[in-house]
Amino acid sequence: MKRTLLYEGKAKQVFETGEEGVLLHRYKDEATAFNARKRGSWAGKGRANASISAAVFAYLERRGIPTHFIEQVDEVTLKTRRLRMLPVEIIVRNLAAGSLARLLGYEEGRPLKAPVVELCYKNDALGDPMLNWYHFRELGLTDEELRACEEFGLRVNEALRPFFEERGMVLVDFKIEVGRDAGGSLVLADEISPDTCRLWDKETGQRLDKDRFRRDLGGVEEAYEEVLRRVTGEGVS
Ligand code: C5P
Numbered sequence: 415m416k417r418t419l420l421y422e423g424k425a426k427q428v429f430e431t432g433e434e435g436v437l438l439h440r441y442k443d444e445a446t447a448f449n450a451r452k453r454g455s456w457a458g459k460g461r462a463n464a465s466i467s468a469a470v471f472a473y474l475e476r477r478g479i480p481t482h483f484i485e486q487v488d489e490v491t492l493k494t495r496r497l498r499m500l501p502v503e504i505i506v507r508n509l510a511a512g513s514l515a516r517l518l519g520y521e522e523g524r525p526l527k528a529p530v531v532e533l534c535y536k537n538d539a540l541g542d543p544m545l546n547w548y549h550f551r552e553l554g555l556t557d558e559e560l561r562a563c564e565e566f567g568l569r570v571n572e573a574l575r576p577f578f579e580e581r582g583m584v585l586v587d588f589k590i591e592v593g594r595d596a597g598g599s600l601v602l603a604d605e606i607s608p609d610t611c612r613l614w615d616k617e618t619g620q621r622l623d624k625d626r627f628r629r630d631l632g633g634v635e636e637a638y639e640e641v642l643r644r645v646t647g648e649g650v651s
Contacts, residue, residue, distance in 0.1 A: 415487075424450060425463070425609055431493075435596070436484065439492045441467075445609070447628040449541045454627060460490040462638040463607035468492055469645045470577070470606040477573040481602040482593070497593025497603050500559065502550070503534040503542055504567040507587035508575065511612050512625075513544075514587070523586075523619070529571050531564045536591065566592055566600050574606075578613060581644040583622060586612035608641050 417429040417438060424446040429438040441460035446453050464486065471483030471492075482494040507530045510520035514530065533550065534542045545553075547560055570590055578585045588611035591604035604610070608623040615622060622641050626634040 425460075426605070435496045437494050437496050438487065439464075439494055439605070441490045441492075441605070445624065445627050445634075447624065449538065452628070456635045458635060459638060462642045463605060463609060464490045464492055466607045466638075466642055466645050467605040470574070471602070473577055474570065474573055474602065479570060479573055479602060480595075480599060494603070495595065495601065497595055497601055499536075499591065499593040499603060500555070500563065501536045501553070502555070502563055503536050503589050503591055504563050505532040505534060505544075505587060505589045506530070506567045506571040507532075508571070509584070509586045511586050523614075529568060531567050533560065533563060534589075562600055563592060566590075566602070570602065574611075578611075579616070581647075582616045583613045583641070583644065584616055586614055588612070608638050613641060 416432050419427060420430050420437065421428040425442050425444060427440040427442065429440065431438055441464040443457060443459045444453070444455040445459060468483060468486040471481040474481050475483065482497055484493040484495060487493050507514055507526060510518065510524040510526060511522045514520070514532075515522045515524075532544050534544045535549070535553070536542060547557065550560055551557070567590060571585070571588075574588065575585050588606065590602060590606065590610070592600050593603045595601050611623060612625060613622045614620065621631065622637040625631065626637050
């Protein structure tokens with residue numbers, strides 16, 4: 415298949431194929447954290463994240479949430495629908511961790527009264543800052559789009575929580591990105607993986623996500639393989 419590199423991100427390459435409206439997302443083994451100030455890589459990361467994302471997208475489609483996922487074409491590559499991306503990162507949280515724990519002065523792991531949604535400006539140069547609605551209006555987003563982003567994030571959360579729960583994991587928080595399809599509907603894009611979710615083992619509280627890399631906890635490769643096993647394993651819905 416012909417591939418023209420359209421965009422290279424920290425953890426993925428995006429290619430055009432010549433097929434109208436279709437892209438290829440190739441998941442890399444590289445990892446970055448703290449706005450790329452920390453870098454690393456390990457064999458198998460791209461393969462784990464591609465297959466985890468594919469399984470999660472397929473599940474969300476079954477739950478009636480539109481995603482850009484078409485099919486997995488090889489170990490590290492997903493075929494996706496091309497979208498008009500919104501410059502927004504939607505973060506949804508069920509327990510306090512990371513930047514929210516710092517923001518509110520909470521212990522990590524403290525349950526939240528209700529899921530908390532944050533909208534961040536997708537802009538690497540600025541470090542993807544959390545903005546309020548006034549800022550986003552200034553950038554040209556409408557109230558309707560902002561409300562739709564928040565509602566979309568909450569719907570994804572409602573679908574993902576039981577998915578991970580059934581697989582022995584607590585979905586602490588996650589980040590998603592959305593785009594519009596040709597008809598103008600919001601569609602889930604980017605990836606859903608241990609790079610973009612905090613996942614804690616339900617029994618032990620062990621972190622099975624990128625915090626192992628961010629915080630030098632060790633066992634990062636094993637954690638991603640464990641999530642892959644649980645998400646794609648036999649005998650789960
Ligand atoms: O760092 P923070 O606590 O704000 O992250 C919240 C969630 O969003 C985490 O699951 C993290 O992995 C994800 N995230 C992301 N990409 C970013 C910022 C956060 O995937 N640029």
